[in-house]
Amino acid sequence: MKHISNKNFVLMLAGLIGLISGIAAVILKESVHFIQHKLHESITLENYLYFTFPLIGILLTVLISKYILKETMGHGITQILYDIAKKSSVIKRTRMYSRMITSALTVGFGGSVGLEAPIVVTGSAIGSNIGKFMHLNYKKRTLLIGCGAAGAISAIFNSPVAGVIFSLEVILADVTIGMFIPLLIASVSGALISLTLLGDDVLFSFKLVDSFTAADTPQYILLGIVCGLVSVYFTRMTYKIEGLIGKVKQVYGKAVVGGILLGIIILVFPPIYGEGYETIKLLLAGKESQIFNRSLFFNNLEDAWMLLAFIFGVILIKPVASALTIGSGGSGGIFAPSLFLGGVTGFLFAAVSNVITWGNVSTSNFTLVGMCGVMSGVLYAPLTAIFLIAEITSGYELFVPLMLVSAIAFSTSSIFEKHSLYTKHLIERGDLIQYDKDRQVLSQINLTKIIEKDLLVIRPEANLEALVDLVRISKRNIFPVVTEGNELVGVVTLDDIRNIMFDLDKRETTPIRAIMHKPPAYVSPHENMQSVMEKFERTGAWNLPVIDNGKYKGFLSKSRIFNTYRTKLIRTNRE
Incomplete structure (x- = not known):
């Protein structure tokens, strides 16, 4: 603190967080592949344990998350x-390791989700807790969360540029020039750890064998539209399946139902087992017939159209499998499923195009570009998708089609879904506000902390004389009319009684019930501030009562909100 500037200190922390996140990514990746290797050694075509593995993984995840970690996955x-x-960028300490443990079990035992989201959570939690330990403010804690995410993505894919861009596109809402250097340092640190410990054995990589041909541009344009539509299907099907399995209230019942259904799906469609990168590698290598291995129903199929029909079935069922895995209590993310779905979509598109003689297009190129398209349409992170595929292919040969398909897929998906799968529910609930500084500051105001409770209350059966006595000692001009059960039945303002409060006869004979009136609106302490401000705007009121489960809690004042807003804005700008 004495010899290092704040700026340099944050840079040092960014490097440290990138290193730790990189180590965490390597441990998670190796753990999952170790579990998968041991399980695969015991699998044969007739071995029905293959059907039970996902169920075992989900049940283990639920047990550990409920009784040991005491966390809910998702x-x-x-x-x-x-x-x-x-929560002011404060992430629970347990998340520095909880998602690593649970996702290793879920994915290792065949859950149809990815490792990227769990390792991003791990890296982000490391960044947040180091920032909290060092007593950094909200802005710097948020930046360190982004550093953890950048380091994690960089390490797991050996893609430092994609790690930085993912942090900027998905994690960090306010992007400033000052954020780039810490993110770059964290991302490079994560990549160096990955290269040192894993070498080329990263989660997914591929060397290009075919070059981009400009004559294929019309097919790439059409692929972009198809990827956008597939992205919408993925998003909506995920929400639908998670909603359906969420109706099973018992935790273990949900895990058993989800695990059994997932096992049945994998039994019919083995490519859906685990992350799915092995299937993508087979498609890229031209060994698509091997994706039937371990299938009890489609083994050794030779017919090309049957292969394409099987792949189409995989596209339809993959979102269901991913949603079942997460919805039933498993731990994982949709990052890998979106890449898998995009790769399979791109391959199917190229294969059909070649069969109907539109031209001899490269199936490997379309597989890679399809991965970019669906990822862009699901995560709403087009730049991340472009640079990720460019980096894992060790070159920018496909940069033009990647940009084209990513832009078209994102635009197509945006027509049907305004928000990404990550942000949709948060934005609809008002818990996340993007690209609106005014609403962002407003959302930081804690409504329960600004409720005013100094107003003097009066009973509805009292008379005006009793109210005049309150006026003498009150500093406010509003008087809530509250029953003995603490229920608000009306309000009386000083303006309501000004013309009769000095009439001695009326003071004795006028009941409060006769002069009170209903407030123009009520506020719940659980409402978001955007909704509260809309009520103030609609009614033109300066004060509104707060009611919780029918009980009176106090009043909200527009002037108090404005003062709090100004304080928050000054503090945010200063940070």
């Missing part, structure tokens, strides 16, 4: 965005 990046928006 979409981890969504939770990170919520913590940034609503």
Whole structure:
């Protein structure tokens, strides 16, 4: 503190967080592949344990998360965005390791989700807790969360540029020039750890064998539209399936139902087992017939159209499998499923195009570009998708089609879905506000902390004389009319009684019930501030009562909100 400037200190922390996130990514990746290797050694075509593995993984995840970690799994990046928006970028300490443990079990035993979101949660939690330990403010804690995410993505894919851009596009809402250097340092640190410990054995990589041909541009344009539509299907099907399995209230019942259904799906469609990168590698290598291995129903199929029909079935069922895995209590993310779905979509598109003689297009190129398209349409992170595929292919040969398909897929998806799968529910609930500084500051105001409770109350059966006595000692001009059960039945303002309060006869004979009136609107302490301000605007009132479960809690004052807003704005700008 004495010899290092704040700026340099943050740079040092960024490097440290990138290193730790990189180590965490390597441990998670190796753990999952170790579990998968041991399980695969015991699998044969007739071995029905293959059917039970996902169920075992989900049950183990539920047991550990409930009794040891005491956490609820789900979409981890969504939770990170919520913590940034609503919890001042303070992430629970247990998340520095909880998602690593649970996702290793879920994915290792065949859950149809990815490791990227869990490792992003791990890296983000490391950044947040180091920032909290060092007593850094909200802005710097948020930046360190982004550093953890950048380091994690960089390490797991060996893609430092994609790591930085993912942080900027998905995690960090306010992007400034000052954020780039810490993110770059964290991302490079993560990549160096990955290269040192894993070498080329990263989660997914591929060397290009075919070059881009400009004559294929019309097919790439059409692929972009198809990827956008597939992205919408993925998003909506995920929400639908998670909603359906969420109706099973018992935790273990949900895990058993989800695990059994997932096992049945994998039994019919083995490519859906785990992350799916092995299937993508087979498609890229021209060994698509091998994706039937371990299928009890489609083994050794030779017919080309049957292969394409099987792949189409995989596209339809993959979102269901991913949603079942997460919805039933498993731990993982949609990052890998979106890449898998995009790769399979791109391959199917190229294969059909070649069969109907539109031209001899490269199936490997379309597989890679399809991965970029669906990822762009699901995550709403087009730049991340472009640079990720460019980096994992070790070159920018496909940069033009990647940009084209990513832009078209994103635009197509945006027509049907305004928000990404990560942010949709948060934005609809008002828990996340993007690209609106006014609403962002407003959302940081804690409504329960600004409720005014100094107003003097009066009973509805009292008379005007009793109210005049309150006027003498009150500093406010509003008097809530509250029953003995603490229920608000009306309000009386000083303006309501000004013309009769000096009439001695009326003071004795006028009941409060006769002069009170209903407030123009009520506020719940659980409402978001945007909704509260809309009520103030609609009614033109300066004060509104707060009611919780029918009980009177106090009043909200527009002037108090404005003062709090100004304080928050000054503090945010200063930070």
